[in-house]
Structure formats: C-alpha cells, structure tokens
Amino acid sequence: MSESGETKRKLWERLKDTYRITILDDENLEEIGSYNVSLLNFYIFISVIGFLLSVLVISFIVFTPVKRLIPGYGDITDNRKFIEISEKVDALEKEVAANELYTKGLKNLLSGADSEKMKLLRSNHR
Structure with missing residues (x-):
C-alpha cells in the first residue's frame, strides 16, 4: 500500500x-x-x-x-418609492414653471405692456 x-x-x-x-x-x-x-x-x-x-x-x-x-x-421598495416621488416632483416643477409663464404673460397682457412678440405680431398684421 x-x-x-x-x-x-x-x-x-x-x-x-x-x-x-x-x-x-x-x-x-x-x-x-x-x-x-x-x-x-x-x-x-x-x-x-x-x-x-x-x-x-x-x-x-x-x-x-x-x-x-x-x-x-438598499430596499427595493424604498428605491421605487423614491423614483416615483422624484418623478412627481419633476412633473410638478414643470407645471409650476408653465403656470408662472402663463401668469407672467397674462399680467403683461392686462397691464398693456407690449412684449417683442406682440409688437412683431402687430406689425405683421397691418
């Protein structure tokens, strides 16, 4: 052996x-x-x-x-919630920016302040 x-x-x-x-x-x-x-x-x-x-x-x-x-x-459910919340925040930020632009345009229209675009539109219309 x-x-x-x-x-x-x-x-x-x-x-x-x-x-x-x-x-x-x-x-x-x-x-x-x-x-x-x-x-x-x-x-x-x-x-x-x-x-x-x-x-x-x-x-x-x-x-x-x-x-x-x-x-x-990391907990996957926490990550999903974080992603959903960040997407909602981004959508709300875009909506707020659009509302601010609309409000600014409406204020200019009501106050009679002419913007460059309005002047251009009026000159093309005549």
Missing part, C-alpha cells in the same frame, strides 16, 4: 477512535455523567452547530430591519 493510503487509513481510524468523557462532582467524586465520543462525532457536532448558527444569523439579518444597517444594502 502507498504511504498516502496508509495515512488516510490512519486518519480515518483516529477519527473513529472512541473516548470516554466522564463528568465528576468535585466534592465527593460522584459520577454525574459519562459519554462515549469519537473525533468524528465531535467534528460533526461542531459543524452542525456552526451551520445552525450561521443560518440563524443570516435569517436574522434577512427577515428583520437589521438589514438596513448594512452599508450598500
């Missing part, structure tokens, strides 16, 4: 070796619990705990308002 095969076998055997964990009471040395554990079981236990902890943290971030604290993370 090759050396790499032997080291793999040795590693696999070491992972399968069982160890006894005994919990004793310090005062009277009474055995509280005893557990048989292998390194493989320990690695699997640590991996499952790590996976569950990461799922818990990710779900906490995704499903709560904490996600807004992450820099660069």
Whole structure:
C-alpha cells in the first residue's frame, strides 16, 4: 500500500477512535455523567452547530430591519418609492414653471405692456 493510503487509513481510524468523557462532582467524586465520543462525532457536532448558527444569523439579518444597517444594502421598495416621488416632483416643477409663464404673460397682457412678440405680431398684421 502507498504511504498516502496508509495515512488516510490512519486518519480515518483516529477519527473513529472512541473516548470516554466522564463528568465528576468535585466534592465527593460522584459520577454525574459519562459519554462515549469519537473525533468524528465531535467534528460533526461542531459543524452542525456552526451551520445552525450561521443560518440563524443570516435569517436574522434577512427577515428583520437589521438589514438596513448594512452599508450598500438598499430596499427595493424604498428605491421605487423614491423614483416615483422624484418623478412627481419633476412633473410638478414643470407645471409650476408653465403656470408662472402663463401668469407672467397674462399680467403683461392686462397691464398693456407690449412684449417683442406682440409688437412683431402687430406689425405683421397691418
């Protein structure tokens, strides 16, 4: 057998070796619990705990308002609302500008002040 095969076998055997964990009471040395554990079981236990902890943290971030604290993370609905509001503001600004132009023209017409266009129209009409 090759050396790499032997080291793999040795590693696999070491992972399968069982160890006894005994919990004793310090005062009277009474055995509280005893557990048989292998390194493989320990690695699997640590991996499952790590996976569950990461799922818990990710779900906490995704499903709560904490996600807004992450820099660069934007809520799509907030962006849509912002775009809708900015479009409405632009439309209102255009409407206000048109109303101001209309009001200015109406004031000039009522006050009798001739603009260059009115003078040009009158000269062409005659």
